[in-house]
Amino acid sequence: MNHPAHKTILSVGSMAFDSVRTPSGKADHVLGGSVNYFSLAASLFTSVKIVAVVGDDFPKAHLDFLHSRGIDVTGVQIAKGKTFHWVGEYDTNLNEAKTLATALNVFEHFDPKLPSTHTHCPIVFLANIDPVLQQHVLHQVKDHELVACDSMNFWITCKPEELKTTLRSVDLLCINEKEAFLLAEENSLEKAAKRIQGMGPSNVLIKRGEYGSALFTPTGIFLAPAYLVDDVIDPTGAGDSFAGAVVGFLAQNGASRTLMNSHPTQWDQLLRRAIIHGTVMASFTIQDFSIGRLRTLTQEELFARREKLLKMMSLGA
Amino acid sequence: MNHPAHKTILSVGSMAFDSVRTPSGKADHVLGGSVNYFSLAASLFTSVKIVAVVGDDFPKAHLDFLHSRGIDVTGVQIAKGKTFHWVGEYDTNLNEAKTLATALNVFEHFDPKLPSTHTHCPIVFLANIDPVLQQHVLHQVKDHELVACDSMNFWITCKPEELKTTLRSVDLLCINEKEAFLLAEENSLEKAAKRIQGMGPSNVLIKRGEYGSALFTPTGIFLAPAYLVDDVIDPTGAGDSFAGAVVGFLAQNGASRTLMNSHPTQWDQLLRRAIIHGTVMASFTIQDFSIGRLRTLTQEELFARREKLLKMMSLGA
Numbered sequence: 130m131n132h133p134a135h136k137t138i139l140s141v142g143s144m145a146f147d148s149v150r151t152p153s154g155k156a157d158h159v160l161g162g163s164v165n166y167f168s169l170a171a172s173l174f175t176s177v178k179i180v181a182v183v184g185d186d187f188p189k190a191h192l193d194f195l196h197s198r199g200i201d202v203t204g205v206q207i208a209k210g211k212t213f214h215w216v217g218e219y220d221t222n223l224n225e226a227k228t229l230a231t232a233l234n235v236f237e238h239f240d241p242k243l244p245s246t247h248t249h250c251p252i253v254f255l256a257n258i259d260p261v262l263q264q265h266v267l268h269q270v271k272d273h274e275l276v277a278c279d280s281m282n283f284w285i286t287c288k289p290e291e292l293k294t295t296l297r298s299v300d301l302l303c304i305n306e307k308e309a310f311l312l313a314e315e316n317s318l319e320k321a322a323k324r325i326q327g328m329g330p331s332n333v334l335i336k337r338g339e340y341g342s343a344l345f346t347p348t349g350i351f352l353a354p355a356y357l358v359d360d361v362i363d364p365t366g367a368g369d370s371f372a373g374a375v376v377g378f379l380a381q382n383g384a385s386r387t388l389m390n391s392h393p394t395q396w397d398q399l400l401r402r403a404i405i406h407g408t409v410m411a412s413f414t415i416q417d418f419s420i421g422r423l424r425t426l427t428q429e430e431l432f433a434r435r436e437k438l439l440k441m442m443s444l445g446a
Numbered sequence: 447m448n449h450p451a452h453k454t455i456l457s458v459g460s461m462a463f464d465s466v467r468t469p470s471g472k473a474d475h476v477l478g479g480s481v482n483y484f485s486l487a488a489s490l491f492t493s494v495k496i497v498a499v500v501g502d503d504f505p506k507a508h509l510d511f512l513h514s515r516g517i518d519v520t521g522v523q524i525a526k527g528k529t530f531h532w533v534g535e536y537d538t539n540l541n542e543a544k545t546l547a548t549a550l551n552v553f554e555h556f557d558p559k560l561p562s563t564h565t566h567c568p569i570v571f572l573a574n575i576d577p578v579l580q581q582h583v584l585h586q587v588k589d590h591e592l593v594a595c596d597s598m599n600f601w602i603t604c605k606p607e608e609l610k611t612t613l614r615s616v617d618l619l620c621i622n623e624k625e626a627f628l629l630a631e632e633n634s635l636e637k638a639a640k641r642i643q644g645m646g647p648s649n650v651l652i653k654r655g656e657y658g659s660a661l662f663t664p665t666g667i668f669l670a671p672a673y674l675v676d677d678v679i680d681p682t683g684a685g686d687s688f689a690g691a692v693v694g695f696l697a698q699n700g701a702s703r704t705l706m707n708s709h710p711t712q713w714d715q716l717l718r719r720a721i722i723h724g725t726v727m728a729s730f731t732i733q734d735f736s737i738g739r740l741r742t743l744t745q746e747e748l749f750a751r752r753e754k755l756l757k758m759m760s761l762g763a
Binding site for chain 1: 538633634635636637654657658660666667668669670671674675676677678715718719722756757758759760761762
């Protein structure tokens with residue numbers, strides 16, 4: 130890591146309106162979607178190009194805001210109709226969202242076509258969408274150097290073969306603990322991770338909500354706690370912004386498949402540091418509805434909390 | 447910690463027969479009880495004197511076994527009648543035992559009287575029993591230098607005032623996450639810990655099962671993961687053996703209230719290292735029914751796994 134070279138990330142995922150109720154209150158038709166959270170988090174580290182679809186009801190001001198953060202929104206299609214709408218709630222177990230309604234709207238016929246300006250991004254993040262679309266995007270990117278991906282129970286259950294095809298091209302899978310168990314058909318973390326590594330992704334990053342995360346690389350295991358947050362307002366977007374900071378940090382520090390294969394220890398350490406940043410990012414996301422906290426978050430705040438987290442993980446007090 | 451001075455622990459708690467069913471199988475009338483697990487774990491670090499009651503059905507061979515491990519069993523009363531019997535089961539959520547039946551038997555009239563050889567132990571561990579008995583034991587110990595304690599939902603709910611009286615004399619409380627929330631009437635970890643610190647114990651160690659533990663001292667917070675165990679057979683005794691290794695390590699390294707008050711940073715670091723040992727100890731306990739794994743466990747095995755755990759916690763890979 131002597132000469133970090135910022136790399137650009139291409140990310141595909143959902144842009145949405147969320148209506149969400151949590152023990153702290155509710156928010157109606159606020160901005161959400163995986164690529165929204167992911168790109169905002171990643172933009173603190175490197176440049177990001179996003180591919181998504183919104184309806185003609187989507188506020189231009191929001192795309193302008195993303196643009197102001199250095200996010201390239203020229204790959205966002207604006208389709209006739211309504212933007213994807215997710216309605217969900219969290220009970221006192223803030224680790225798990227309960228989906229009350231999903232209106233796919235324009236997302237139903239999403240056909241992610243990459244502008245020619247987008248086909249040479251070195252780092253690709255395939256957020257949680259139909260694995261067929263994930264492959265479709267990946268095929269359009271030439272010479273990608275690192276592919277990360279998320280998925281969820283719906284795709285694991287309904288499109289298992291398509292998901293497995295995607296996974297064969299993935300270097301880093303970011304997935305919830307329960308979904309890892311479902312995908313691997315195992316109920317112990319290490320066994321599940323090993324099984325998933327056998328499906329393609331040499332690196333499996335398992336998200337455990339308020340309990341942190343567990344990373345499995347070709348050379349080791351890293352167990353990271355979550356940062357303690359006393360005032361959780363809304364967990365929506367925690368996982369996507371976690372991934373955004375992880376992949377953003379990797380891209381900022383010149384990560385690639387080549388580094389992973391030729392310097393596995395250096396790669397492993399880079400990923401561990403990336404996870405610290407992801408953990409801290411997620412801890413901010415959940416302190417407000419929607420992207421409220423991410424809007425105002427500065428790098429200084431992020432780094433200050435990172436130092437606190439490192440003290441909580443250290444044997445040296 | 448230049449001149450560690452081994453200190454003796456006095457522990458009071460239950461000796462029992464357990465009948466337990468887990469997803470891995472079942473065991474009937476096997477040896478259990480908090481002081482049993484605690485003392486076996488602690489005995490790898492320092493000398494332990496235990497106070498408990500068993501019935502006349504309790505195998506002398508088992509007390510001989512504890513004695514062979516350097517555990518002083520002269521404070522174990524043998525009462526006419528049957529030994530305490532706990533019947534419980536775990537479903538796939540191995541973090542929580544479901545109690546099916548409890549036959550207190552001789553434990554119902556347990557009156558812990560300390561032999562004169564037991565009243566000058568510097569370190570005291572009050573395992574999870576009636577807080578009135580915990581106080582009764584503590585009053586008999588002269589000049590104790592450090593008091594640690596466990597409790598559970600039953601006492602929090604049924605004897606809250608008595609428990610709070612005990613807590614005023616406690617330096618380190620070891621308690622499950624759910625029980626911490628119940629005791630503190632808070633549902634965030636940091637708030638709960640602070641509330642409990644206000645009740646007496648300056649140090650609160652919250653056990654989070656397979657997700658590790660969180661320590662709150664006067665100077666800091668430490669978040670420790672659990673060691674990953676692929677073959678959990680029976681979680682019974684995990685918490686007690688965790689506490690046994692924590693308190694054993696503290697005693698082995700000369701911990702005291704004086705150290706805590708006059709060298710808070712040194713104390714905090716000592717406690718962090720103690721937790722690593724507790725974590726590893728618990729990971730062995732759950733790999734067999736009863737004390738099966740603790741019977742054969744060597745210090746070399748414990749230290750080898752400790753090194754693996756430290757690598758899983760390290761940013762340096």
